[in-house]
Amino acid sequence: MAGAPRAEAAPAKAGRPDGATATGGGLIRIAASRLDEMMDRVGELIIAEARLAEIAAGSGLPALVSVTEDIQRLATGMRDAAMSIRMTPLSSITGRFRRLVHDLAAQIGKPIDLVILGEETELDKTVVEQLAEPLMHLIRNAADHGLEEPATRLAHGKPAAGRLTLAARHSGTEVVIELSDDGRGLDAARIRAKAIEVGLLSRHAEIEQADLFRLILAPGFSTAERLTELSGRGVGMDVVRRTVTDLRGRLDLSSEPGQGTRVTLRLPLTLAIIDGLLVEVGGERFIIPLGAVEEIVELPDKAGEDRTSRLIDIRGRLVPYLFLREILATQGEPGPYQKVVVVTAGDSRLGLVVDRIIGSNQTVIKQLSALHSGLGALSGATILGDGSVALILDVTGLASPEWHPTLSEDHPKEVFA
Structure with missing residues (x-):
């Protein structure tokens, strides 16, 4: 009807007690x-x-x-x-990163180009809000520690301006955020020396390079030679790691000498409700996030007898698999027709052997207690229709060779790539 009032565009009264204000144009705060x-x-x-x-x-x-x-x-x-x-799109917080890089370039005397990809990628508002400070610290760290002085870069055949790239994308039920630089990379010898000095590592200990790099996430760890406004205060990376862990995410580090460093954050899309696959293992029920499930296949007859080769051939591609009853230490006998639920975690594929597939389930995530929050195989719990509790499996944690050492011993790490 012509001239009829539009409720959504009605002006708000100042000081409304419910905290809502209309902003016009059909929007409401x-x-x-x-x-x-x-x-x-x-x-x-x-x-x-x-x-x-x-x-x-x-x-x-x-x-x-x-x-x-x-x-x-x-x-x-x-x-x-x-x-x-x-x-909320990631673009809601990227504006402050551009201002930060502009100010850092002037402060430390290094020209820096910031490239942001995937700004339209959406995350739960709680995740976005809590990510702002960790990402700002990572950018400061990359600018101060990672990027070389312009003269040094030119001497090594690099452009005078350092390059920081912040990229976000969806990957199954996760959002992957990567911050990379084209700087000097992490100094493994320096990190090792500092770890020995502060007692994190013995002098003759052997350690994989990836594990050595992860030492910089330890509380109070810093290789800065002098205290500045940007670094050397003994706080930072451990706070980033703790924030990501609290968001049920994961932080990975990779670096190449002279080529740069990449920090990868893997975070859940939402912290509230997910679609889940309800499965049975040893008479107990568990939830696998449905967005991570790629396919379900039968476990070959002889696979359960072979404890040395944990690989299954799926259309010409070898996929490592785990027996959930061993990891979860369930007591019941396995079913006669075990299934392999093939899941994706980042760029990895992994098979999870279960006794029975029950069906899909809308899963309301309940946080685990502080006592159980450190369990790498679990990310939460949910209440089923009959009132019982089912634990939610952490696919990313199960796919980690560091969490399950027998898997990394049986199979080369290239299988997971």
Whole structure:
């Protein structure tokens, strides 16, 4: 109707107690606490809907089953809408990185080019907010420690201006954020000497280069020769690692002498609700994030007897696999037809052997207690429709050779690449 008022564009009253203000153009600003409360309520709705589905399946009443299916559809739509509201593009925080690099270049006398790729990549707002400070520290670290002076770069055939690249992309159920530089790279000898000096490493210890580089994540570890406004204060990388861990993410380091350093952050898309694959292992039920599941195949008959070769041929490609009953120390007997759930974690593929596939499940993630938060195989828990608790498996942790040493002994690390 012509001239009808538009509710969404109505001006807001100043000082509204609910924290919401209309900004015009069909947009409305809502307090973050209200979004968090809505997400909590949606999570409880999903759990209640799962309970109703269990009751309906056991009742045999067609009318109840039909209503339950309608409620499931509506709850799924509510979940997707609530999650989309919470998603925020990385571009919401990248502006401050450009200002930071501009100021750093003037402060330390090094010309720096910052390239940002994938700014449109969306993450949960909580993840984006908590990532700002760690990423700013990584940029400061790369500018101060990683990039050489212009004269040194020219002498080595590099452009005078150092290059920092911040790239973000989706990878399954994760968001991968990489910060790389084209500087001098990490000095393995210097890191080793500092680790010996502070007691993190014995003088004659043998250590892989990747593990040596990870020592810079230890609390208070710093190779800076002098204290400046940017470095040498004994804090920083350990705070970055702790923040990423608290977000159920993972931090990886790689470096080549003279070529630069790459820091990779792998983070979950959301911290609230995911689609999960419900499986049974040793009579107990577990959740595998469905977004990480690539395919499900039968475990070959002889595979369970061979404890030395843990590789399965899937269409001409060898995929390493793990028996979850061994890792999780379950007590029940294995089923007669075990399945291999092939999952992806970053650029790796891994098979997880389970006894039975139960089906898909909307999973409301509940955080583990502080006592269990350090378990590399688990990322949380959820409440099933019958009221029981199922643990959520951490696919990234299970794919890590460092977490499961027998896997790295049985197979070369190239298998995971």
